[in-house]
Amino acid sequence: MVVYQDSTDGVKPSHLIGFFGGWPGPPSAETHLRILRQSDHVLLARDDGTGQVAGFITAISDGVLCAYIPLLEVLPGWRGRGIGTELVRRMLRRLSGLYMIDLICEPALRPFCERRGMTPATGMVRRNAASQSGLS
Numbered sequence: 001m002v003v004y005q006d007s008t009d010g011v012k013p014s015h016l017i018g019f020f021g022g023w024p025g026p027p028s029a030e031t032h033l034r035i036l037r038q039s040d041h042v043l044l045a046r047d048d049g050t051g052q053v054a055g056f057i058t059a060i061s062d063g064v065l066c067a068y069i070p071l072l073e074v075l076p077g078w079r080g081r082g083i084g085t086e087l088v089r090r091m092l093r094r095l096s097g098l099y100m101i102d103l104i105c106e107p108a109l110r111p112f113c114e115r116r117g118m119t120p121a122t123g124m125v126r127r128n129a130a131s132q133s134g135l136s
C-alpha cells in the first residue's frame with residue numbers, strides 16, 4: 001500500500017531509486033531529492049512498509065496566475081494501480097485556484113491527461129542535453 005505526503009519529510013536519496021526511466025543522463029537520487037525540495041509543490045506516494053517513493057509529482061508556480069507540472073512518474077512496478085491518477089488529482093486540487101496549469105506529455109499520454117481534466121494545446125520546448133542530470 002502507498003501513503004501520500006505533500007513534503008519531503010523523512011525522504012532520503014536511498015528512497016528515490018529507479019526514477020527518470022529512459023533518461024540517458026538522469027539526475028542522481030541526491031539531485032532528485034533537491035528537485036523535490038526546491039519545487040513549489042511536491043506530492044509523493046510512498047510504500048508504507050519500506051518508505052520507498054513509488055511515485056511523485058512536482059509543480060512550479062508563481063502563486064498568482066500560473067503553474068507548471070514538470071515531473072510526474074510512477075515506478076514501473078507500481079503502475080496501473082491508480083497512483084498516477086491520485087497524484088494528478090491531488091496536485092490539480094492544490095493548484096485549482098490558478099488560471100493556468102500546464103504540463104507537457106508524450107502524445108501517447110494525451111488520453112491519460114485528458115481523462116484527468118486537461119486540454120490538449122501546442123507547446124514549445126527547449127532542452128539542453130548537457131544539463132540533463134541537473135545543475136550542481
Ligand SMILES: CC(C)(COP(=O)(O)OP(=O)(O)OC[C@H]1O[C@@H](n2cnc3c(N)ncnc32)[C@H](O)[C@@H]1OP(=O)(O)O)[C@@H](O)C(=O)NCCC(=O)NCCS
Pocket residue numbers: 071072073074075078079080081082083084085086103104105106108109111112115
Ligand atoms: C503516466 C504514469 C505516471 C501513470 O501512472 P500510473 O500509476 O500507472 O497511473 P494510473 O494507474 O493512475 O493509471 C494508468 C493510466 O496510465 C495510462 N498509461 C500509462 N502508461 C501509458 C503509456 N505509455 N501510454 C498511454 N497510456 C499510458 C493508462 O492507460 C491508464 O490510463 P486510464 O486510467 O485513463 O486508462 C506512469 O505510467 C509513468 O510514470 N510513466 C512514465 C513517466 C511519464 O510518462 N510521465 C508522465 C508525464 S505527463
